Amino acid sequence: MIETELDGNQEHTAAPEGALLVASDLHxxxxxxxxxxxxxxxxxGGEVVAVLGPSGSGKSTLLLCLAGIIPPDQGxxxxxxxxxxxxxxxxxxxxxxxxxxxxxxxGQLVPELTAVDNVSLPxxxxxxxxxxxxxxxxxxxxxxxxxxVMDQRAGEMSGGQAQRIAVARALVTGPRVVFADEPxxxxxxxxxxxxxxxxxxxxxxQGTTVVLVTHEARVAAYADxxxxxxxxxxxxxxxx
Amino acid sequence: xSLAHTLLGLLEDHPRHGYxxxxxxxxxxxxxxxxxxxxxxxxxxxxxxxxxxxxxxxxSGAGPERKLYLVTPSGVADLERWLGEPEPPETYxxxxxxxxxxxxxxxxxxxxxxxxTQRAAHLIRMRELTERKRRGDLADALACDFELFHxxxxxxxxxxxxxxxxxxxAELDEETS
Numbered sequence: 001m002i003e004t005e006l007d008g009n010q011e012h013t014a015a016p017e018g019a020l021l022v023a024s025d026l027h028x029x030x031x032x033x034x035x036x037x038x039x040x041x042x043x044x045g046g047e048v049v050a051v052l053g054p055s056g057s058g059k060s061t062l063l064l065c066l067a068g069i070i071p072p073d074q075g076x077x078x079x080x081x082x083x084x085x086x087x088x089x090x091x092x093x094x095x096x097x098x099x100x101x102x103x104x105x106x107g108q109l110v111p112e113l114t115a116v117d118n119v120s121l122p123x124x125x126x127x128x129x130x131x132x133x134x135x136x137x138x139x140x141x142x143x144x145x146x147x148x149v150m151d152q153r154a155g156e157m158s159g160g161q162a163q164r165i166a167v168a169r170a171l172v173t174g175p176r177v178v179f180a181d182e183p184x185x186x187x188x189x190x191x192x193x194x195x196x197x198x199x200x201x202x203x204x205x206q207g208t209t210v211v212l213v214t215h216e217a218r219v220a221a222y223a224d225x226x227x228x229x230x231x232x233x234x235x236x237x238x239x240x
Numbered sequence: 241x242s243l244a245h246t247l248l249g250l251l252e253d254h255p256r257h258g259y260x261x262x263x264x265x266x267x268x269x270x271x272x273x274x275x276x277x278x279x280x281x282x283x284x285x286x287x288x289x290x291x292x293x294x295x296x297x298x299x300s301g302a303g304p305e306r307k308l309y310l311v312t313p314s315g316v317a318d319l320e321r322w323l324g325e326p327e328p329p330e331t332y333x334x335x336x337x338x339x340x341x342x343x344x345x346x347x348x349x350x351x352x353x354x355x356x357t358q359r360a361a362h363l364i365r366m367r368e369l370t371e372r373k374r375r376g377d378l379a380d381a382l383a384c385d386f387e388l389f390h391x392x393x394x395x396x397x398x399x400x401x402x403x404x405x406x407x408x409x410a411e412l413d414e415e416t417s
Contacts, residue, residue, distance in 0.1 A: 052359075054403055197374065217359075217395040218388055221366035228356060230402075235356050 020045040020080060020176065020209055021066055027074035028061050028232075035061035036072065037232035045176070048200055048210040050223035058232040059213045060181055066211060067100055067179045068092050080176075097125055101170030101178040101208075103199065105185040108166050111155030115141060118154050119169045126173065140168040144198050160191030167199045177209045184219055196222045242336060243275065244283050248292060248311055248319040249343035255296045255310040258284055269339050284309055292318055319343075323354060326361035329391055337394070341401055351405045355398045362391050362398075 021043040028036040035058040043049050043066075053059040064070045066077055068084040077084045079095070087095060102108065109118045119137035124130065141147040144164045154162055163183065170178050183199065184192030200222045203210045212223060220226050228235040243265075250256065250264050262280045287293045292315035297308040311319070323344060327336050337358055344351040366388055373384040 054399060215399075217363065217366060217392045218370075221363060221370040221388070223367075226360070226363055228359065230352075235352070 018044045019078075020047075021211070022078040023062070023066060023072075023075065024078075025075040026062070026065055026072040026077070028058070028065060028070070028072050034058075034232050036065065036075075038075070039229070039233055040075075041227060041234060043177075043209060043211060045209055046204075046207045047225070048203065048223045049212065050220035050226045051211065051213045051229060052215065052217075052220050052226050053229035053235075055215070057229045059229045061232075062229060063179050063181055063211060063213050067102070067177075068096055097122060098173060099176045101173065101175035103163075103166050103170045103178065103180040103183045105182040106159075106162075109154035109162055109169070112153060114151050114153055115146060115157070115161075115165045115168075116150040118165055119172050122169060122173050137168070137172060140172045141165070143202065144168045159186050160188075160194065163187060163191070163195050164198060167195060167202070171199075171202050171206070171208070174206065175208060177211065178203055179211050181213045182215070183212070184214070184216065189218075192216075192219065242322065242339075243279060244287055244292075245319055245322045246339050246343065247280070247283060248287070248315050249323075249339075249347065251293060251309055251311040252316065252319065252347055255308045257306050257308055259306070261309070268342060269335075287315065291315075323349065324357070326357045329358075329362045329365040329394070334394060341405075345405065345408070352402060355402050355405075359395055359398050362395055366391050 019042040021041075023039065023041045026036045026039045028034075033056075037058075039058070039062060041062075051059045051062060061070070065072050068077065068079070068087075071085060079099075084092065084095075096102075110121070113121070116134055116137045119140055120128075120130070120133040123133035123136060128136075138147060138150060141150050144167055146161055146164045146168070149157060149161055149165075154165065157165070163186070167183070170180075178199070180199065184195055187195060196219055200210065202208075210223070212219070214220055246265060246269055247261055250261055250268075256264070258277070258280050261284075262275060262277055265280070266274045284293060288295070288309075291312055293309050294312050295307045296310040299306045299308065323340050327334075327340075337354075340354050341351050343349075344354055369384040369388050369391075373381045373388075376384070
């Protein structure tokens, strides 16, 4: 885990016990379209949570707000008791780099860089020396069973290999939270299963929290629980 | 398929004869297999014994007497309980899930609640299968995959049904406003 300003003696807002991320009454509009309409949710440390919902329901917007990538129009996101809106831009950037990992459907790797350089990137940005970063990157590539392509450029890899490297890059900094948006969306069933097994398995080993947006029930079944978003609100199932 | 509950649902808006019930059932829920008259009358007799339906009138004519059945408050309560319960996430529950959603739509009940409850029940089962697959051998993986893909197909139908329900509700709102 990389030390961040949230590890220092900062004044924190009281958060419910065990809650790592708390979103309260989130509203977000894009033009005339409402993405979030007063959504509240809590995610505990170490939980794997799947966010389900039809296209346009607001599930990706929820993920972006929880990760501090976009601010809500109203409402607040608390991470470890601290309101994200209270952080300066540079501190928010540092928080995303050091405490959060991201896995998206595609387009997240630098195609000209090799696998090991792609995975080293967040460590280099955090100040690690090239050699140390490469050693740690290689460990993660081996763990995700893609060390055989470590010197290959990302742009020359198959979708399954690229996605496993993206997972390695998301986890290499030892983030507290991994945000994944349709991480298997571009993969066939077998590669999708491999990526999910590796991502969720590694996250559980590390005690990492995962917030996973997906439209696939088989992917959601890797999570401890699901949140169903409809019209920018949470649907409340009566079975738990 | 719960014939009794489906008949209760069909009786809810107004009383019907057994003959009419049989034809309505076949039209809405029968698919390729029609329900037999005997099954309908036996089921109605059992539900009457249990206080779920009653006879509101007996019509005499040239032929045999025709009884007009109505659903009792106990019958409505029993129907509501059934509609609110998720079906076991397995192959044989699928037709019942379909019937519940259609009955909920016909009676103006919130079909979303049925769909959400069922999705949650399906996902609980899918989590168990995913975990079993992770720990098991190839034979386990194949068996779990078979069930997982069928359950996922159900959930896709649930999502689509939810979207259609929303569209129908929006259209009804527009018509009434």
